[in-house]
Amino acid sequence: GVGWAEPLDPRLPPPDGEKLPLEALKALGFFLVPEAGVRHGIQGRGFRLVLDLPAGEAAAHLPLEGQGQGSLLLSFPYLAPGMLQVPWPKGLEARVRLLPKGTELFLSLPGRLLRYRLFPLKEPDRLVLDLFVLEAEVEEPVAAGVRYREIWAFTPEPLRLYLVEAEKGRLVPVGKPGVRALPKDLAPNALAVLNGGYFDPKTATPIGLWVQDGVTVSYPSGRMALLWDGFSFFLGVPRFEAMVQGPSGERVRVGINTSRARYTAHTVPGTVGREGEEVALVMGNRVQAIFPAPQELPPGAWALAFPKEAPPFPLRPGDSLSLYGRLDPPFRYALEAGPLLVQKGQYAFDPNRENFRDKRPLEAIAPQAAVAWTREGKLWLVVSEPTTPGVLARALLTLGAWNALRMDGGGSAQLWVKGRLRNPYQGSPRPVVSALALYAP
Known part of the structure; x- marks a missing residue:
């Protein structure tokens, strides 16, 4: 066919060979x-x-x-x-x-x-x-039903997560009160190890509930705990029944740490007891001394606080005094940490609902560690790049977490896979008191 076009406006830039300049294309209505x-x-x-x-x-x-x-x-x-x-x-x-x-x-x-x-x-x-x-994201097999992943979550800013995902396995709390070690050394034959709960930095005394094979290693401090038998996991502030046994075998129920009662057992180092109370200081199963409260609890000791001159039974230095406790309902394993991040697929981060007196660590941007699982039952052991617990909660939600609990964070946050630290870490990794070890089924 035959066609023609109006001449270009002479004020427009001339063509460059067969190419028309942008202004010419605009003028032609292109x-x-x-x-x-x-x-x-x-x-x-x-x-x-x-x-x-x-x-x-x-x-x-x-x-x-x-x-x-x-x-x-x-x-x-x-x-x-x-x-x-x-x-x-x-x-x-x-x-x-x-x-x-x-x-x-x-x-x-x-x-x-x-x-x-x-x-x-x-x-x-x-x-x-x-x-x-x-x-790039990373995915590596670790064992049958277990894989290591490095993935991004968006909240909407990107957040890199380092996680072990397990469809099956055996999760066990490991460690020993008063002893610090790298997570990998607490479970040298594990597939993966995540740092555990909180501890007193001066004494390495664990803070919060820790149950190992049905035996209470450490007592509750009023925060959320991971509770489990086999590969079925639950989150909750545990109902814990504690009692003391006196010199003649008599027993009385007591409160424990922040769950106070007329008689209260204290196991976390620090100031214990209140004005108007007395405190029986116990090492092992022997009363060392009885002091007016408040009193400083030294490492390796526990204390029974009671109204002044009104102990549950006659007590004096040298008497035997034992502390017992049990979970209701009983679980084979438990490890307290917190705060709660995700519950039944909903954002649940609210440290005011748990016993966190100093909330500054929960507001700081730092590496975070968490245990989570999906509605389908896949377990996640997670460490994030530096962020806040609230952002981590939203990130886990975007990935499909059904429940999630924060573990100790900052310098303690470590994920080891077959003896290798997988999350980035500045300096030397920090020894911890407890950890969660994943073994093959």
Whole structure:
């Protein structure tokens, strides 16, 4: 056929061989969509691209997010020639195509995970692209039904998690009160070891409930605990019945630590007892002395607090005094930590509901450790890169956690797999008192 076109406006740039300049294409009506300005910058650990839309051109986009292994292809319903001049993150290859119905952006960086979030903003109207260039995810078999993973969760900022996922196995609390060691050395033959609960840094005395093969190693301190038999796990503030046995064999029920009663046994180092009480200091099963309260509890001792001059039975230094306890209902294993992060698929982080007097460690950005499991029964032993417990809770929810409990964090947060520390750690790993060891079934 035969066709013709009006001559180009002489004020426009001349063609470059067979290529028409952008302004000429605009003048010819080649583009069918409005033009948007382009801005860019760093946003957190991501790269942000902003399309400034023409007045009255509200972004019709719903929020979108996605990711690609090594590459991404994105389309924008606007003419955005400014993308041609954007200094993209180092190593990232970007190809921009200006098409009649919009701008096409292809991004490539082999070996990396490219994650994006696209969303509109108003006043003024903008379309925002947040781009994250991330280390690739990792998945390695450990044993039958057990695998090690390094994955990203988005809340919406990316958070890298180091976790062991087990469909079956045998989980056991390991360690010894008063003795510190690296988690891997507490269970040298385990498939994986995660650091456990809290302990007094001066004395290595465990803080909180610890039950080993049905035997109470440490007593509750009023926080959430992991309770389990076999491969069935539960979370709760345990109901714990404690009693003391006096010199003549008589027994009386007592409160324990923060669960106070008329008679209260204290097992956590620190100041115990209140004004108007007396404290029987016990080493082993022998009363060492009786002091007016409050009194400092030394390492390796426990104490019975009672109203002044009103012990549950006659007591004097040298008398035998024993402390017993049991879980109701009984569990073979228990380890207290906290706070609760996720409960029945819902965000549950609220340290005010548990016995955390100093909440500063729970507000600091630091590595976090957690035990979690899915509704289908897959167990997760998790350590995160530095974040807060609340962010970790949301991250675990996005991955499908049904229940989750924070373990000791900061420098104690360690995940060892077959003797190798898998989460990044600055300096020498910190010895701990307790840990959770996963063995083959």
